[in-house]
Amino acid sequence: MENELKLVSGAMVALSLATAAMIIVPFLQLKDEPAPSALKPYTSQELRGRAVYMANGCIACHTQQPSTTGAGIGDARRGWGRASVAGDYHYDEPPLLGTMRTGPDLFNIGVRQPSADWHLGHLFQPRAYVPGSIMPAYRFLFEIKADGSATKEERVVALPPDTAPLGKVVVATPDALDLVAYLQGLKHAYPVLTPAQAEAVTRLLPAGRKAAPPATQATTPEQPAGNSDAAARTKP
C-alpha cells in the first residue's frame, strides 16, 4: 500500500459504518421512546443520591439491568422483577447499566429492601446484615459521635448490637441519606406492556412457554419468571 489517503479514508469509512450502526441508528430509533407512565422522574434528593452512587463507583459491582439472558433469567426466578426496557431509563443521565454482578442487580432494590434503616446500617457495615458479604463498608459516609451528642436534626443510624463502637452513635451524612433515598427509589415493578400487547406477545410464544400465568401479571416483581423474560424480550 503506497497511498496514505486511501488508507486513512478506508479506515474512517470503517469507523463511520460502526458509528452508524451503534450510535446513529439507535439514536433515531430511541429518541421518541416515551417514559412509561408509571415511571416518575427523580426527586432532587434522589438525583443527589445518584451522584453519590456514580462518585463511589457502585457500578463496579452492581448492575441495573435485569437482562433477558443468563443470570437475568435466574434473577427473575428469584423474584427480582421483569427484564428492563429502554423506556425504564428515560430519566437516567447516564443509565448505570453496569457489567458486573459481584453484588446483586439493583434495578428493583427499592422493592426488595424498602427500609431506610436497613440501607443506612448496611452501608455502614454490610456484614452486620449479610454474613459473608464482600461489599466495602462505607465508613466515610457516616460520622461517629459520642452517645447523646447527636442533635435532633441528625439521623442516628439504628444498628444491630456491637456494630457501632462502644459508647458511640453512628450519624448518617447527607450523602448517605441521599444515596439511600436513591436506592429506595429504584423500583421498576410497573408493567411495561398494555394488556393488549401482552396478549399479542403470549400468542407468539412457543407452546411450551404458554402454561404459566398470563403475561399481564408477569410484570410484577414477585411472579415466577417463566414469562417475565418472555414479556420483556419483545420490547414495545
Added chain:
Amino acid sequence: MNPTAILLATFLLSITGLFAFIWSLRKGLFDTESTGARTIFSPGEIGQPEEPSASAEQQRQLEQVAAAHAEPARGVAPSEVAVREAADRSSAFPAFVLIACAVVWLIVASAAGLLSSLKLHWPDLLTEQAWLTLGRLRTLHLNAVAYGWAPLGLLGLAIWMLPRLLQTQLQGGRLVIAGALLWNAGLIAGLGAIAVGFSAGMEWLEIPWQIGGLFAVGGMLIGLPMALMLQRRQVHHLYVSVWYVGAALFWFPTLYIVAKIPGVHFGVEQATMNWWFGHNVLGLFYTPLSIACVYYFLPKVIGRPVRSYNLSLLGFWTLAFFYGQVGAHHLIGGPIQEWLITLSIVQSVMMIIPVVAFSLNQHLTLKGHFSALRHSHVLRFIFFGAVMYTLASLQGSLEALRSLNAITHFTHFTVAHAHLGMYGFVSMVIFGGVYFAMPRILDTRWPKPILISLHFWLVVAGFSVYMVTLSIGGILQGLILLDPARPFMDSVAVTLPWLHGRSIGGALMTFGHLVFAWHVVLITARSGVLTHSDRGVIQAAAA
C-alpha cells in the same frame, strides 16, 4: 425500520467494502517474496538480527539461528546505517518522554489494581477515606491503564518506530512533547476528579468531558508528526505497521470526541455509545498500535521479513471493518435493540478472520526460528503478547455467543478476559518494545540483563495465576447466578478463594513492574540522558 433489513444491509455492506478494498490494494502483493515486507530492512540486512537488549553472546546465537534459514547477510552500507541512526536520534527525546511517563503510570495503575483486588476479599480494609473505596480505586486503576500506561507506552513506541519506517527524521518533535504534556495534565486532572468523586458514570469514560478534551487534543498533537513525516518519507511503500499506526492515530480522537460530546447522548442510546467506545478504544486504538509493534519488532529481531504480506492486508481491513461493530455484545440481554446485539455477535465472530490472519502470519514468519526465543528478551515478550492476542480474541468471539455469554456475562470471567487482552497482549508487547527501543533511544545497553529475565518470569507467573484463578472463579460464579434455587450470596462465597488467588497473581505482576521500572531508572541514569541533549546541541552547533 425493519431490523432484519438493517442487519443484512450492514453485513453485506461490510463484506462488499472489504472485498473492494482487498481488490484495490492487492496489486502486486501476491508474490511470496513481497518487496513490501522488506521495507523495514536495509539492502543487505536480511538475515541480520537486530536485538538491542541482547548481550554479545546472545547476539551471536541469534545470528546463528538466522543464518540457518537465510543467505548470510551481506552487511548494510554505512550510508544506510547513518540514515537509521539519524532517524533514531531525531525521535529519541519525544519517545523517551512518552515511555517514561507510561512507566510511571504503570506503577500507579498496578498499585491501584492490587489494592482493589485486596479490598475485594478484605472489605473492611481502608474504609475511612472516600478516595480509597473500591469503586473509586478500581476506576483509578482502569483509567491509569487505559489513558496512562497503555496509550503513552504505545504512542512512545509508535513515535520511535515511525521515523525508521518512513526513513526520515521525526518532524514536529515539539508537538509530540506538547501533546504528551497535555495528555498527562488531562490524566492527572482526570484521576484527581475520579478520586474526589467527579465521575461521568460510564465505564471507560469516567473522566469528565471538561478534562477529557485534553486527551483528544493531546492525541492529535502526538499524531500530527506522522502527517508531516509522510510528506518527507524516503520509502515508496508504506509498511504494514504504518497502516495500523496511521489508522489508530485517526481513530482515537474521533472515538473520544464522539463519545464525549456533551448534551447529545441520552438514555439507553448512551449505553450503546458507551460500548461502541469501550470496545473500539480496545479494538481500534490499543490493538492496532500493538499489532504495529509486533509487525515491526518480531521480523527485526529474527532478521526475516514477514512471510505473507497478503495476510497482513486481509488482517488490517477485516479488523477495521469488523472490530468497530462488536461493542453491543457487552449488552447481551440488555434493554437495547435486539438487532444491534445480534449484529455485534456476528461481527465478534467475524473477528476470527483478522486474528487468524495475524497469528498465521506471525507463525509463518517465526517458523524455523523458534529457538531464537531462548536468546532474545524482546522476542519472548513480543511472542508471548502475540499468542495472547490470538487467545484473547478467540475467547472474545466465543464469549459473545449467547449460550456462553449466559454464564460469563456479569462475572469475574469478563475481568480475566479484559486482562488477557490488555495485559497478556498489549502490556507484554509494550514491555518487549521498550526493551528494544530504550537502548537505541538512550544509546546505551540495559545495565542488568538479568532483571529483564526476572521481570519476564515474574509477570508471566503472576499473569498465569491471575488468569487461571479469576477465570475459574468467574465460571463458578456464573453457574450459581444462573440457578434460581441458589441464594445470591452463594455466588459471592464461591469466588472468595479465587479472588485471593487473583491477589497473589496481581502481587507478582506488580513486583515484576517494580523490577521493570527500576531497570528503566538504571538505564536512564547510566546514559546520562540530561547531558545527552546538550551534546546534541553542541554537535549541531559545530556542524
